[in-house]
Amino acid sequence: MRPAVLPTEELMGSGHLACQGCGATQAMRFALKALGPKTALVIPACCWSVIDGSFPHSCIDLPIYHTAFETAGVVASGVKAGLEMRGDTETTVMAWAGDGGTFDIGIQSLSGAAERNEDIIYVCYDNEAYMNTGIQRSSSTPIGAWTTTTPVTNFKKRPKKNMIEIMAAHAIPYIATCSTAWPHDIFEKFRKAREIKGTRYIQILAPCPTGWKLPPELSVEVARRAVTSRVYPILEITENGSKLSVWKDFEPSPVAEYLSMQGRFRHLEEGEMAGIADEVERNWERLLARERMLAAIPGLEG
Amino acid sequence: MKKVIMGNHAVSYGVRASEAKVISAYPITPQTHVVELLSEMCANGEIDAKFIKVESEHSAMAAVIGASAAGSRAFTATSSQGLLLMHEMLHWAVGGRLPIVLANVNRAVGPPWSIWTDQNDSLSQRDVGWIQLYCESNQETQDTIPIAFRVAEATQLPVMLVLDAFFLSHTYEIVDLLEAERVREFLPPYEPTIRLDTADPHSFGNLADPGYYMELRYMIHQAHTEAIGVIEKSQEDFGDLFGRRYGLVEPYMCDDAETIIVTSGTVASTTRAVIDELRGEGTKIGSLKIRLVRPFPFEAVYEALSGAKRVIVIDRNISFGLHGIFFQEIKSALYGRLDIPVHGFIAGLGGRDITPKVVREIADKGLAGTDLERDINWIGVKT
Ligand SMILES: Cc1ncc(C[n+]2csc(CCOP(=O)(O)OP(=O)(O)O)c2C)c(N)n1
Ligand code: SF4
Numbered sequence: 001m002r003p004a005v006l007p008t009e010e011l012m013g014s015g016h017l018a019c020q021g022c023g024a025t026q027a028m029r030f031a032l033k034a035l036g037p038k039t040a041l042v043i044p045a046c047c048w049s050v051i052d053g054s055f056p057h058s059c060i061d062l063p064i065y066h067t068a069f070e071t072a073g074v075v076a077s078g079v080k081a082g083l084e085m086r087g088d089t090e091t092t093v094m095a096w097a098g099d100g101g102t103f104d105i106g107i108q109s110l111s112g113a114a115e116r117n118e119d120i121i122y123v124c125y126d127n128e129a130y131m132n133t134g135i136q137r138s139s140s141t142p143i144g145a146w147t148t149t150t151p152v153t154n155f156k157k158r159p160k161k162n163m164i165e166i167m168a169a170h171a172i173p174y175i176a177t178c179s180t181a182w183p184h185d186i187f188e189k190f191r192k193a194r195e196i197k198g199t200r201y202i203q204i205l206a207p208c209p210t211g212w213k214l215p216p217e218l219s220v221e222v223a224r225r226a227v228t229s230r231v232y233p234i235l236e237i238t239e240n241g242s243k244l245s246v247w248k249d250f251e252p253s254p255v256a257e258y259l260s261m262q263g264r265f266r267h268l269e270e271g272e273m274a275g276i277a278d279e280v281e282r283n284w285e286r287l288l289a290r291e292r293m294l295a296a297i298p299g300l301e302g
Numbered sequence: 303m304k305k306v307i308m309g310n311h312a313v314s315y316g317v318r319a320s321e322a323k324v325i326s327a328y329p330i331t332p333q334t335h336v337v338e339l340l341s342e343m344c345a346n347g348e349i350d351a352k353f354i355k356v357e358s359e360h361s362a363m364a365a366v367i368g369a370s371a372a373g374s375r376a377f378t379a380t381s382s383q384g385l386l387l388m389h390e391m392l393h394w395a396v397g398g399r400l401p402i403v404l405a406n407v408n409r410a411v412g413p414p415w416s417i418w419t420d421q422n423d424s425l426s427q428r429d430v431g432w433i434q435l436y437c438e439s440n441q442e443t444q445d446t447i448p449i450a451f452r453v454a455e456a457t458q459l460p461v462m463l464v465l466d467a468f469f470l471s472h473t474y475e476i477v478d479l480l481e482a483e484r485v486r487e488f489l490p491p492y493e494p495t496i497r498l499d500t501a502d503p504h505s506f507g508n509l510a511d512p513g514y515y516m517e518l519r520y521m522i523h524q525a526h527t528e529a530i531g532v533i534e535k536s537q538e539d540f541g542d543l544f545g546r547r548y549g550l551v552e553p554y555m556c557d558d559a560e561t562i563i564v565t566s567g568t569v570a571s572t573t574r575a576v577i578d579e580l581r582g583e584g585t586k587i588g589s590l591k592i593r594l595v596r597p598f599p600f601e602a603v604y605e606a607l608s609g610a611k612r613v614i615v616i617d618r619n620i621s622f623g624l625h626g627i628f629f630q631e632i633k634s635a636l637y638g639r640l641d642i643p644v645h646g647f648i649a650g651l652g653g654r655d656i657t658p659k660v661v662r663e664i665a666d667k668g669l670a671g672t673d674l675e676r677d678i679n680w681i682g683v684k685t
Contacts, residue, residue: 056503066507071364078368112357
């Protein structure tokens with residue numbers, strides 16, 4: 001990943017209501033730098049319903065429609081249609097939801113939008129739990145993690161749902177993952193997404209110091225370690241789901257280090273950590289095998 | 303142009319004439335024809351609208367919410383379970399002050415499954431904040447669509463119009479079709495004062511602390527209060543242009559009536575036939591059709607009933623543990639102003655036919671005033 005020059009203009013101002021070190025807030029700021037002022041947002045219930053600010057204030061200088069938890073994909077579809085029928089085909093419509101609003105309650109309307117290939121950018125800022133309601137597990141919560149509904153005596157035993165594969169199965173034109181540790185990567189992917197027509201799905205790992213039990217100043221570092229430990233691969237899926245490219249050009253770091261940085265994994269014993277590391281390794285190999293397999297299909301370049 | 307069409311298609315033609323720009327819906331019997339015809343009209347260019355084919359009614363309402371927020375005239379239709387699935391989003395439409403129009407074909411709620419008519423689906427949404435208009439004929443159904451859009455856009459409140467399953471939805475009647483060019487005079491293209499607009503950005507629906515929330519609710523209530531006048535005026539203007547007149551309530555032979563039967567929907571026509579029969583026998587009886595249910599037209603109801611000595615209410619619905627819903631509304635409209643007996647009758651649930659014989663039975667019981675439960679009398683229940 002090469003560094004890029006980010007525009008100095010800000011569409012997100014100060015005065016937001018997030019906790020310190022909130023990855024969700026960083027993610028929005030970088031995304032908006034790429035999308036620019038001809039953008040309308042749809043935000044379902046999530047931390048961002050609060051972060052935006054309390055009426056009559058908003059920290060974002062763009063039209064925003066706040067909506068019900070499970071409706072980001074479809075309200076964005078409606079906004080796009082409504083704008084187009086007014087003759088506005090320029091405005092980028094972006095749905096911006098948490099992992100709960102994406103992986104769980106919102107998956108129906110997201111799947112519907114993707115199946116119709118609605119011309120929207122759907123972003124999931126993935127903080128791996130329901131943070132707005134006080135850190136409950138979601139289907140994005142990784143195996144081994146503590147949340148208030150998966151207490152240390154009964155921590156999460158099931159792996160994180162593979163939302164990327166689910167979205168890839170919808171054969172949409174663009175899918176990508178990012179991490180808040182690489183702002184220029186977020187910027188470039190949103191720039192790219194902005195120019196594509198159809199449903200674009202971008203999932204950004206957005207650490208939540210509050211929910212991950214992490215000092216705020218380690219927010220960016222943990223977002224980096226998630227990637228270098230291969231827990232959270234950075235990838236792009238193009239050609240309507242049939243081409244995968246995984247970012248590998250980094251110095252690998254141990255999974256145990258990533259886990260140990262965060263209080264939500266503090267209860268894990270060494271054997272359990274090792275088990276998680278093994279699974280991370282297998283998932284990584286599977287992902288690379290998939291990348292090779294897709295690359296071997298004739299007719300797809302690369 | 304006059305055409306013999308089913309009630310469902312009367313809705314579709316009303317939407318075409320109103321030039322809705324975004325339509326979204328999900329199939330459910332007995333509503334399906336409404337959107338089938340609309341999707342055909344969209345496909346063949348008869349109407350310049352986008353049809354969003356969603357995966358649920360919840361999403362249908364969410365889609366039109368997005369479209370309306372973006373500033374386009376938006377329509378959806380549903381029935382029964384579909385309306386109930388929309389429930390959360392019905393609130394979002396009201397709170398967002400979005401002028402969406404929804405046609406609900408009144409169908410009984412399961413379980414047990416029933417596709418036939420009664421009003422418990424729409425009346426269970428009574429307190430959400432939608433304007434509700436109940437229709438009696440296919441002509442009225444078609445005409446109510448542009449009226450609904452005009453009222454919605456003037457009050458910034460969503461409007462639901464309601465028609466009986468099968469008795470209207472699937473029944474063919476002659477309808478004088480509205481043409482878009484003529485309707486435009488009554489209903490100009492939608493131009494919202496505020497919408498999602500990158501040139502003038504606002505955040506809609508964000509967190510409101512206790513210092514604001516109540517005021518916003520108060521404004522919705524105020525809008526309902528003012529809506530009565532807007533509806534009256536819109537219906538008057540519609541009548542002036544198209545010659546067909548609709549009231550908030552519609553009295554029939556009420557002027558000298560000692561007894562008045564209150565009805566809604568298709569029961570109103572059946573009841574008028576029974577009134578004719580009873581008048582022929584010398585009974586001083588009339589009927590009152592309630593067309594507008596929210597905002598509730600208290601004054602119009604009071605005025606129509608003020609000369610009566612007795613009121614009989616036929617409810618095709620039930621608020622379990624209390625009485626019929628129209629019965630409650632009528633009693634509260636009269637409370638403290640008119641001290642006369644009001645008798646409530648529950649009939650026709652789950653599509654059971656309310657024939658002239660049934661209405662006659664209700665009238666006879668009400669007129670006799672004996673052998674009645676105080677407030678709730680079930681008609682035709684097999685025990
Ligand atoms: C229908 C419905 N159910 C539950 C809620 C309560 N709720 C609001 S936000 C939220 C969690 C959101 O989690 P996520 O989407 O992961 O975003 P985050 O809060 O982590 O930013 C829940 C459960 C709601 N608003 N609506
Ligand atoms: S709880 Fe987490 S996601 Fe929510 S604002 Fe705080 S840091 Fe951000």
